[in-house]
Structure formats: structure tokens, C-alpha cells
Amino acid sequence: MDKLRIVKEKEIKLIGFRVLCEGEKYPEKISKAAAELKKRANEIQNTIAGQQQIGAFVVNEQSIEEDGYWIGMRVSAFSKIPDGMITKEIPPQTYASILHRGSSQNIRKTYETAHQWIEARGLTRLTQNWHIEKYHAVQDGGQLEVELLNTIEDPGNIK
Numbered sequence: 001m002d003k004l005r006i007v008k009e010k011e012i013k014l015i016g017f018r019v020l021c022e023g024e025k026y027p028e029k030i031s032k033a034a035a036e037l038k039k040r041a042n043e044i045q046n047t048i049a050g051q052q053q054i055g056a057f058v059v060n061e062q063s064i065e066e067d068g069y070w071i072g073m074r075v076s077a078f079s080k081i082p083d084g085m086i087t088k089e090i091p092p093q094t095y096a097s098i099l100h101r102g103s104s105q106n107i108r109k110t111y112e113t114a115h116q117w118i119e120a121r122g123l124t125r126l127t128q129n130w131h132i133e134k135y136h137a138v139q140d141g142g143q144l145e146v147e148l149l150n151t152i153e154d155p156g157n158i159k
Helices: 022-040 104-120
Strands: 007-011 010-020 053-058 069-074 086-090 093-103 130-139 145-154
Touching: 007 145, 010 022, 010 053, 022 069, 022 104, 086 104, 093 104, 093 130, 104 145
Parallel strands: none
Antiparallel strands: 007 093, 010 069, 010 086, 053 069, 053 130, 093 145, 130 145
16 A cells, blocks of 8 residues: 545546446456456547546445446547447546555455545545546456545645
8 A cells, every 4th residue: 555645636537337236246347347448448539548447436326327336448528439338527526545556355445544544634535426446457366556536525735
């Protein structure tokens, strides 16, 4: 795990897939969607982060439209959307960022570390907003390098 920091992200536009299933099936279904996205990455126009995959979800969703997990690639604009894919637009937000390196089985521990860091600094998690996962590396055996972005209330002291 790397140090936590506060970051601001501009609007994020994604083209990819929405995963919607029972809670315990998410790891398997997200993995399958990510593999399909990788296979079809060349169909997505206007990518701005190479072939980096980005996941998005709302912790405490308030509607059926927010339920699930989106896995996609960041684009500068929505033009031609490949068959079977969807778009998702995430507004500009402030995040507590931490890099998780290691087993996908241990990602919850990294999230817990981030949540404790946020609480210890008197910051407020916005669990009804979009949270982001930026995948830097995914290897066989569930080994990940992924930046976990927990949406927080802007503390007002960052640019």
C-alpha cells in the first residue's frame, strides 16, 4: 500500500460494461467483463488513458440506475458506442486515493485503511456518490495494482 492522498478528478467519461448481479458474484462477473473489455478495447474511440480500465460504483446506491459496477475505458467524448457497451459519466469530485498492490482477496483491507485515514482526519466519505477504481495492472492469480478513489467532501484546501 502506498500513502493516502487527496486528489481532485475532472469529469470522467467511460465506455464499457455494467455488471449487475448478486453481491457474492461480483468478483467473477467483473473479471469476465474486464476480460471482454480488454478484448474489445480497439472498438472504443477517443480513449484518453491508453487501455487503462476504470471501475465505478456507488457504495449506498439510491436508485436502480446506480446499482452495480461499471468497468470501462476513459474517453474524451462519446461518439460511436460499440454494440453491447454503455456510457457512464461521473461528475468532478474529490477523492481520498490509495494504491492497492497485491491480491484481490486483500482489497477490502486496503479500503479499510483508507476509511480509517479519512475518519482520522475528520473528512467525510460521500457513500452516495461515485467511487472509482483505476486499474494499473491485473495479473493471473488475482494480483492487482489498482488506485482506489473514495469520494469525500472537498476539505477546501486543495486545488
